Amino acid sequence: METKIKALVEENWEDFLNDLAQVIRIPSVQGIAEANCPFGREPKAAVLQALEIAKGYGFETKLVNQAVGYAQFGESRVDQKYLGIIGHLDVVPADESNWDSPPFALSRRNGVLYARGILDNKGPIMSCLFGLKLIKDLGIQPKIPIRILFGSNEEMGSHDMPLYLEKEVPPIFGFTPDCKYPVVYGERGIVNLAIKTTIEDAATVKLGDFRGQMSRSIVPSELSVIFDEQKITALGKSSPSNAPEMGVNSITKLAHELSEILPSGALKTYFSWLDDHLSEEYYGGKLGIGYSDEASGKLIVTPVLIEKIDDQNLLLELAIRYPISVTQDMIITAIKEHLPQKSQVTVTRALKGTNFPIDNPYIKLLSDIYGSVTGLDVKPVTTTGATYARYMPNTVAFGPSFPGQKGIAHKENEYFVEADLKTNLIIYALAIYKLCLSASGNNTRTD
Structure with missing residues (x-):
């Protein structure tokens, strides 16, 4: 079957790109909430476009609570069981002046595809939809339906998933193509801390x-x-907040500059503390939170915001991704011992980590497919990222980035190497094929 699917992907590749371009062209950044558009018009327009494409493939489609659409392959069951593939069509903003080609048009240059959302997450979820089409065209029918879910609010907090779950039950198993390979069975906890410091200095x-x-x-x-x-200006280099070592943080650079020029006093002491404790200190050691474990590696801390509240108070926000064996309370207790005097800590964002059973048969199914196609290590991993797996029960992350690929999303000239996207389509089509067999009670068949 793998050989057959590879041939089908090659034969239909241009058709897939044409369909993908229809979704790419919609600037689906969150907008103002309106009646029937909880996250603005454009994210919903992207979902409706994907559903229109899915209808053309012959799938049953539905829009749930104006927030999440799905395309279903297979007849609904009385017990409502289904398998799910969950992605999103909303994107982060794109400043066209910083791009080499229009961000909301699919561009192809030297074997690389460029567009906002090509990696995160329009390209991967649309490849899952197209993979579903290829399996359907082969005449294969699952006994348990398979749904492709198109979300519209992942980038701004995943408030769309609770809206979906108000009307629909979760899948018995699902994956989201919005992270990395191999299978991601655990996601680190996330906590953002706002540190308000009173500075008595003229x-x-x-x-x-x-x-x-x-x-x-x-x-x-x-x-x-x-x-x-x-x-005073500090120029750095952007990167995702869960990969601060790939960027240069302008907050810490500016703190260093200020610590050099300010007169002696409490304000200079504050910026000296910030510079010493956070400049290129990605793992929290100087804050007393240098936790790590074998499953998820080191804690990561990133300054993401600094603000002058008034003439006596500054606010610093830290984004922290912590190992699955660590708790939020452990972090807050430890960090309070290492802050400047007269500092108060407030939690502004908190997401508990996830830890899916690593011995689940579906994990093995996906892992085996990934290994067969790529020849790479299939051992399941954890991530510092946050995906729909935190909000949708029974779900793990699976792809689309291969080992070593990091820091591409959310930046100018977002890209996907065409050969890699093609490999993703092959992996996802094979996964759907195996899920069809598994759903019918037979996951041992090979072709």
Whole structure:
């Protein structure tokens, strides 16, 4: 079957790209909530476009609570059991001035595909839909339905999944193609801490507001502030907040600059602390939270926001990804011992980690397919990322990034090597094929 699917992917590749381009062209960034558009018009428009394509493939489709669409292969059962593949069509913003080609048009250059969402997550979830089509065209029928779910709010908190679960039961097993290979059985816990520090120093009055693009999902690349009528600017390099070592954080760079020029006093002491404890200190050791475990590796900490509240108070927000054996309370208790004086800690975001049973038969099924196609190590892994697996029961992450591929999403010129996307389509089509056999009670057949 693997040889047959590879041939089908080659034969139908251009058709797939044409269909993918229809979804790419919609700038599905979260907008203002409206009646029947809980996350704005464009994310819903992308979902509706995907459902229209799915209808053309001959699948039953449905829009659930105006937030999540699905395409179903196989007849619904009285017991409502189904298998799920869950991805999202919403994307982060794209500043066209920083792109070499229009972000919302699928571009192809030297064997590489470029577009906002080509990796995260339009390319992977649409490849799952097309893989489902290829299996259907082969005449294979599952006894337990398979659904491809198209979400519309993953980038801004995954508030779409609770809306789906208000109306539908979760799958008996599912995967989301929105992370990395091999199978991701565990996701680290995430906690964001806002640290408000009172600074009794006349120099704070001379400090202006911090200017720059800061968000919880990225390492900020540029930041400036005025002190005593002098503008200080720090230029860094953006990267995902769960991979801070791949970027250069403008918050810590600016802290270093300020610690050098400020007069002695509490404000200088604060920025010196920030510089010492967080500049290129990605694993929390100087904050007393240098936890690690064998399953998930080291804790990761990233400064993502700094703000002047008033002439006596500054706020620093840290994004922390912690190992599956660690608790949020452990982190908060430890970090309080290493903060500047007169600091208060508030949790602004908290997501518990996930830990799917690694011996589940479906894990082996997906792992075997990945190994067969790629010849790479199939041992399941954990991740620092946050996917729909945190919100949809019975779900793991599976692809699309191969080992060593990191820090591509959420940036200008987001890309997917065409050969890699093609390999993903093969993997996902084979996974769907095996899930069809598993669903009928026979997961040992080979072709």
